[in-house]
Amino acid sequence: MVIQMSNSPKWKNWSELENVKGTNQKNVSEMFPEWSDMLAYFQVYPDRFIDYILDEDSTFQLYPFQRVFLRVMARYKKVYITATRGTSKSFLNILSMYLKCIFFPNIKLSLVAPQKDQASQIAQQNIEAIWNFIPILQKEVKKHTFAKDFTRLVFYNNSVLDIVVASQGSRGLRRHGLSFEEICQMERHREIIGEVLLPLLANNRKGADGKVSKHEIHKQLMYVTTASSRQSYAWEQLYSVMLDMARDKSAFVIGNDFSLPVMFEQLDADYIEEVKNDPSMSPLQFAREYMSVWTGSSENSLVQLKDLEKCRVLTDAEFAFAKSGKVESQYVISVDVARSERNGSATTAIAIFKLIPRGNGTYIKHLINIHTYKGNMHFEDQSIYVKELVEKFNASMVCIDGNGLGRGLVDYLVKEDKYRSYSVVNDDSYDKYKLPNSLPLVFNVMSNTKQTNASDMHNNFMAVISNHDLKLLVSESIIKEKNRDKDYEKLGEKLVPHIETSLFVDEVMNLIYEAKGNKTSVKRVSRSMDKDRYSAVSYGLWYIYLKEKENQERKRETFNAEGFLAIKKAKNKIWT
Numbered sequence: 001m002v003i004q005m006s007n008s009p010k011w012k013n014w015s016e017l018e019n020v021k022g023t024n025q026k027n028v029s030e031m032f033p034e035w036s037d038m039l040a041y042f043q044v045y046p047d048r049f050i051d052y053i054l055d056e057d058s059t060f061q062l063y064p065f066q067r068v069f070l071r072v073m074a075r076y077k078k079v080y081i082t083a084t085r086g087t088s089k090s091f092l093n094i095l096s097m098y099l100k101c102i103f104f105p106n107i108k109l110s111l112v113a114p115q116k117d118q119a120s121q122i123a124q125q126n127i128e129a130i131w132n133f134i135p136i137l138q139k140e141v142k143k144h145t146f147a148k149d150f151t152r153l154v155f156y157n158n159s160v161l162d163i164v165v166a167s168q169g170s171r172g173l174r175r176h177g178l179s180f181e182e183i184c185q186m187e188r189h190r191e192i193i194g195e196v197l198l199p200l201l202a203n204n205r206k207g208a209d210g211k212v213s214k215h216e217i218h219k220q221l222m223y224v225t226t227a228s229s230r231q232s233y234a235w236e237q238l239y240s241v242m243l244d245m246a247r248d249k250s251a252f253v254i255g256n257d258f259s260l261p262v263m264f265e266q267l268d269a270d271y272i273e274e275v276k277n278d279p280s281m282s283p284l285q286f287a288r289e290y291m292s293v294w295t296g297s298s299e300n301s302l303v304q305l306k307d308l309e310k311c312r313v314l315t316d317a318e319f320a321f322a323k324s325g326k327v328e329s330q331y332v333i334s335v336d337v338a339r340s341e342r343n344g345s346a347t348t349a350i351a352i353f354k355l356i357p358r359g360n361g362t363y364i365k366h367l368i369n370i371h372t373y374k375g376n377m378h379f380e381d382q383s384i385y386v387k388e389l390v391e392k393f394n395a396s397m398v399c400i401d402g403n404g405l406g407r408g409l410v411d412y413l414v415k416e417d418k419y420r421s422y423s424v425v426n427d428d429s430y431d432k433y434k435l436p437n438s439l440p441l442v443f444n445v446m447s448n449t450k451q452t453n454a455s456d457m458h459n460n461f462m463a464v465i466s467n468h469d470l471k472l473l474v475s476e477s478i479i480k481e482k483n484r485d486k487d488y489e490k491l492g493e494k495l496v497p498h499i500e501t502s503l504f505v506d507e508v509m510n511l512i513y514e515a516k517g518n519k520t521s522v523k524r525v526s527r528s529m530d531k532d533r534y535s536a537v538s539y540g541l542w543y544i545y546l547k548e549k550e551n552q553e554r555k556r557e558t559f560n561a562e563g564f565l566a567i568k569k570a571k572n573k574i575w576t
Contacts, residue, residue, distance in 0.1 A: 039103060040215075046070045046099045053136050060133040063264045065256065070096055072252050079222040080241040082255035082292045086267035093179055093224045094126035100177070101159035102140050104216065107205050109177045110164045112197060114185045116149035118481055119163040122181055123151040164200070166192045175200045177220040183237060184228035185477070187309040193233075217250070227255075227288040229296040229509050231305035238294070258290040280499050282506045283528045295509065295526075302458070302511040302522060303465040311465060311472045312505075315479070317497035318354065318368040321394045329356045333389055334399035334445075334540030336532045337382070337406040338375025346375030348382060349532035351540050352393060361551030365464070365544060366471045370500035370533060383412035387419040390441065399543045401535075402427065402444035413442055445539045457542045458513065458520045461534075464541050465508075473501040504533040 042049040047067040054060060062070070066088065073079055073096040083089040097109045113119030124146050131138040143154040152162040164170045164178075166189035178197065180186070186193065201219040204212045212218070223241070228234045244251035261267040276286050287293040296305075321331065332353040338346035350371040355363035371389070373382075386398060386409070398413070400406040402424070413422045414433040423438035424430035430444075446452055464470050476498040483491055510529050514521045524531060 042099075043103050044071065044074055046074050046096065046103075049099065050134065054134065055136075058133075063266075065260055065264075066092055069254065070099075072254055073222060074100075075217070076252040077217050077220055077250035078241045078244055078252070079220070080238050080251075080253045081222075081224045082227050082238070082253075082294075083224070084256060084258045084261065084267075084290050084292050085226065086258065086261035087256060088261075088266065089224050090122050090181060091126045091129055093181065093222065094123060095130055096222075097161055097177070097179060098127070098130060098137065098153075101153070101155050101161050102137075102157070104205060105157035105159060105208065107176045108160045108162075108174065109179070110162055110175050110200075111151075111179050111181055112164055112166060113181045114166060114189065115478075115481060116163070116165045119165060119181065120147065120149050120151045123161075123163050127151070127153065164197065166197060168192065168196060170200065171196045173200050174203055176203070176205045176218065177201070177222070179222040179224060181224055183223045183225045184232060184234040185475075187233050187306055190233040190306070227292045227294045229288075229305045230294050231296055231301055231509065233306065235294055255292045257292045280503075282503050283526060284506045284510060285502070300512040300514070302508060302513050303462055305505075305509060307465050307468060308472070308505050308508065310468050311470055312474050312501070314366060314368065314471050314473045317473055317494070318352075318393075320392045322354075324354070324356045327356055329354055331355070331393040331395045332397050332399065332540055332543060333386065333393065333395045334536050334543065335386060335406065335409065336535035336539065337400065337404070337409050338532065339377075339379065339382075339405050339408060347372050347530060347532045348375050348377070349536040350386070350389065351533070351536040352389070352395075353540050353544065355544065361555050362548045363544060364471070365469060365541070367473070367501070367537065369497045370504060370536070372500060372532070379408040379412050380417075382409050383415075384417065384419070386413065387417075387422075391419070395441070397425075397443050397543060398422070398441050399443045399445050399539045401446045401539060402430075402442075403446045410442060410444070414438070443543050445542060452542070453519075455519045455521070457538045458522050460542055460545050461538045462513070462520075464545075470541065472505075473498045475502055500533070504537065507531050507534045 042052075047062050047070045050062060069081065069089075069092050072081075073092070081089060081093075094111065097111065100109060101107055111119055111123050113122060127144075140155050140157075141153050142156045145152045150163070152160065154160055164173065164175070166186055178201065180193075198221075201221075204218040205216065206212055223234070223237055225234060238253065241251050242253050245253055258267055258272050262269050262272065272290060275281055275290065284295045287295055323329065332355060334351045334353070336349045338348045351367060352369040352371070354366040354368045356366070357363055373385070377385070389395065390398060400410055400413075402410045410424065410430070411433075414424065414430060414435075415421055416435060421433075421435045421438045422441045423434045424442045424444055425440045427444040430442075445457075446454075476495045479495055479498055480491075483494075507529060510525050511522050511531060511534065512525060514523065522531075
């Protein structure tokens, strides 16, 4: 049957419709000659359809805000939902597409997620939840396929619900609607989305009569996600849908923070407080995931989020020295020092770089781990901690700002304890502390003798990130997704460097720059968030830059052009 929308159903109200509940399939058409009108009503009130088909003893219920979400998903060509964790947004997303497959014969809808495994897992979990809560809906499915990286439902009316992945492999497919799950995680897929996925919506659905209904929502795009950065591809799409909504096009933007699921006891208020105070959860991360706040500034941002995301390619953190094939790699440690007995939030950050020679004096730069600890640790203990890391990684240098709080740490690093003393390689003022067996391992980043300034380091950091010249660890969500290890303690240890890298990204996205003449300064957008990890990384990158510059100068100085140019006698005389 071709379902056509009607402006005015012949039955007067919901009560009248409720009275036919329980009517068997044979006499429905007798009681409702305008059966298409009834379905047209359900197409725009899908929550009412759920009410209608639920068993009388069912305990399942839709909350008011969930009804609103379902109606929005049913009525607009473009839908953008920014919802906190605990909203059941993925369930509502799948349920909405499931119902459309029932209401519209021959429709093909797909869920899109960053990874096949992720998309398939989301789809299967929520489809099974639908069948559990509303068993009668399973009877509409003719065939289903559940696999690790594939999910497909074929309905009796020939509609199809499946998954597609953001890759070139999806090119050439045809769909009538797409729903993007966690578009905020698809920063690196923006080109694929534009070039491959959106063209899947080339055709409109045709009814049994071969015609395209002018009353139906065609080529629907839905985005269901948690918030991200204002520099992200996800924000760009949100902004686009908001503009369409403001211009009175078929578009709708909606969202909620944690207070809504807390109100309906889908989230516990005490749990929210615990998450907020979790040291692994940055203020910006909490704002995004639980308050649905799009963080950061798109104006004068230190770097672009898309560039940071392109840098996040390393799947494995390193916890000790490791060779890189036949090439001898080296490790550099950089430290941003905190020291405060009163400020419990003060954090010392340690960035660990792995440098792989390219052969031209420069290095492939990997940020393979980040360590943090509270700044109330005594400088002596901090010194031992740093020296232990140096031993683990056989580090070639430790970079510290020795003009500020870092001086206290340097004072202990140059002392002999359970480990040998270190010496400062670029600051003569520390020569008086040098012992005969001292190891030349400390680089004073802000040494007065070298005239280094913060502006240079900021500019260097921006250049490195924009050129994607620093490889970063992927997000912890990717590692969780691919992990099959049931040893959760081992998994937790594995995840820490990835979490720290995400916190580093958050810090960077909270920074804006100001340029005055040739000088660049950096400021925080949110004062509640520090920049310890950023400072540690920028110190290390500055040292590496100076090292690369030194290597290239040495190559030029030692290069002997004599004998390089060979002049051969011309075979043919071409001048007189």
